[in-house]
Amino acid sequence: MINTDILVIGGGPAGMTAAIKASEVGAKVIIIERYHELGGQLIKQTHRFFGSKKEQAGIRGISIAQELTEKITNQSNIKVMTEATAEGYYEDDVVTVSHENKFKKIKAKKVIIATGASENMLAFENNDLPGVYGAGAVQTLMNLYGILPGEKVIMVGAGNIGLIVSYQLLQAGVNVEAVIEAAPKIGGYLVHASKIRRSGVPIYTGHSVKKAIGESSVEGAEIVELNENWQMKEGTEKIIDADTICLAVGLNPLSDLLIQADCEVVYTPELGGDVPVRDENLKTTNQHIFVAGDVAGIEEATAAMLEGEIAGLKAVSEIGYSNQNLFEELNRLKKELEKLRSGPVGQVIKKGIKKVRRGNYVGKNRYSHLR
Amino acid sequence: MRIENHPILELDRNKEKEITFTYKGKKIKAYQGETIAAALYAAGIRVLKASSKYERPRGLFCAIGNCSSCHMVVDGIPNVKTCITKVKEGMVVEEEVGKGDIVD
Numbered sequence: 001m002i003n004t005d006i007l008v009i010g011g012g013p014a015g016m017t018a019a020i021k022a023s024e025v026g027a028k029v030i031i032i033e034r035y036h037e038l039g040g041q042l043i044k045q046t047h048r049f050f051g052s053k054k055e056q057a058g059i060r061g062i063s064i065a066q067e068l069t070e071k072i073t074n075q076s077n078i079k080v081m082t083e084a085t086a087e088g089y090y091e092d093d094v095v096t097v098s099h100e101n102k103f104k105k106i107k108a109k110k111v112i113i114a115t116g117a118s119e120n121m122l123a124f125e126n127n128d129l130p131g132v133y134g135a136g137a138v139q140t141l142m143n144l145y146g147i148l149p150g151e152k153v154i155m156v157g158a159g160n161i162g163l164i165v166s167y168q169l170l171q172a173g174v175n176v177e178a179v180i181e182a183a184p185k186i187g188g189y190l191v192h193a194s195k196i197r198r199s200g201v202p203i204y205t206g207h208s209v210k211k212a213i214g215e216s217s218v219e220g221a222e223i224v225e226l227n228e229n230w231q232m233k234e235g236t237e238k239i240i241d242a243d244t245i246c247l248a249v250g251l252n253p254l255s256d257l258l259i260q261a262d263c264e265v266v267y268t269p270e271l272g273g274d275v276p277v278r279d280e281n282l283k284t285t286n287q288h289i290f291v292a293g294d295v296a297g298i299e300e301a302t303a304a305m306l307e308g309e310i311a312g313l314k315a316v317s318e319i320g321y322s323n324q325n326l327f328e329e330l331n332r333l334k335k336e337l338e339k340l341r342s343g344p345v346g347q348v349i350k351k352g353i354k355k356v357r358r359g360n361y362v363g364k365n366r367y368s369h370l371r
Numbered sequence: 372m373r374i375e376n377h378p379i380l381e382l383d384r385n386k387e388k389e390i391t392f393t394y395k396g397k398k399i400k401a402y403q404g405e406t407i408a409a410a411l412y413a414a415g416i417r418v419l420k421a422s423s424k425y426e427r428p429r430g431l432f433c434a435i436g437n438c439s440s441c442h443m444v445v446d447g448i449p450n451v452k453t454c455i456t457k458v459k460e461g462m463v464v465e466e467e468v469g470k471g472d473i474v475d
Contacts, residue, residue: 034436035436035455036455036457041435046379060379083455085436118437118438119432119437128427128429128440129428129430130417130418130419130428130431131417133432133434134433134434136435137431137432137433137435137454145406145409145413146373146374146377147372147373147374147412148373148374151372171377171378171379173374216417216418217417217430
């Protein structure tokens with residue numbers, strides 16, 4: 001059994017800032033990460049961050065990952081376990097972990113779950129063909145390993161991820177044949193859309209993929225126009241040649257561990273799926289568990305990092321660690337997060353969070369039957 | 372196909388050690404630090420397994436260890452997530468068919 005003050009599950013932006021904050025107040029921290037390095041999805045984000053927050057705007061995701069990883073390495077009271085997967089959460093608050101082909105048990109005074117999200121699939125014929133990838137997978141191949149995902153790509157989804165990854169594909173020398181968007185309007189920022197259009201890539205709004213074409217891998221896609229009720233308009237099918245279909249159709253919180261740990265979890269469309277009920281400090285209905293980042297609701301890395309800091313600070317304060325301005329800092333972080341969510345996207349997020357705020361949520365836990 | 376020039380990324384492969392592994396009896400070159408799936412992909416191999424029920428071809432989907440679409444048999448061990456497992460010198464990698472047998 002390994003004992004520690006704080007166990008952070010997930011080494012992405014939220015988990016990293018949680019670990020740093022907790023360690024700075026003096027707690028002993030273990031951070032576990034499934035991949036062989038820390039950073040989560042930041043390690044493949046070659047684009048500069050946008051937004052108004054002065055610390056992060058203009059910096060590339062990969063640089064943020066490097067900076068946070070360095071900070072963690074320099075904190076002697078943080079133990080990093082990479083290639084480590086949390087396998088289960090037990091009633092006595094023991095977390096089992098597979099690490100370096102061994103089964104280990106970790107018991108912490110508080111656990112911060114920052115497992116992130118998985119990419120959404122889209123239902124269409126042949127969507128299981130090799131060549132249909134998540135936008136994150138394309139970024140991994142391209143930006144982490146320097147490998148081209150294909151020669152001709154159809155991007156599905158014109159939100160910010162779809163637009164940014166389309167631009168990254170163009171930068172790497174790949175032809176983006178088209179961007180397909182089911183909604184009547186482009187979802188992402190127009191500055192990104194203009195960049196894509198200027199490069200000659202058509203953006204088809206009100207369209208979806210009807211099927212992927214190919215035998216052992218993607219050779220093209222049949223796309224189709226949608227009417228105002230999102231139904232396919234017969235006779236509008238069009239075939240586009242491509243060897244890759246890239247899906248940028250949203251993310252889904254990875255809340256499995258929370259459900260297993262008896263945290264109340266509620267389906268909240270504003271936050272992308274099943275998310276935990278929590279208080280303003282990101283504490284769940286399990287007194288031992290805090291959350292931060294995409295697992296608490298799909299947002300973006302800046303918000304995830306702030307949530308990590310809040311959860312980290314609050315968690316250590318509950319086990320007896322403190323410094324003179326801990327509560328001032330907590331308030332400052334919460335204000336910053338509030339400011340970050342002041343735009344139109346933030347309004348939706350806030351609506352979702354209000355629904356799952358502890359005390360607000362009344363209803364049947366849809367996972368109670370699992371216990 | 373590997374990217375040679377990129378406006379942002381530094382892809383200096385001269386710094387990386389070249390290694391060789393086996394896929395379906397064929398020797399494949401890779402660079403140290405790459406995952407098995409990435410190295411196969413660079414060699415033009417997109418089909419990694421057959422789906423367990425209908426044996427339809429399957430390749431990468433998430434590339435971060437979430438989805439199990441890249442499970443392969445590696446050095447005799449089935450259900451290895453090749454998208455997050457690093458390639459090693461002399462590794463023997465096979466396509467996975469079915470659900471993978473438990474190794475004694």
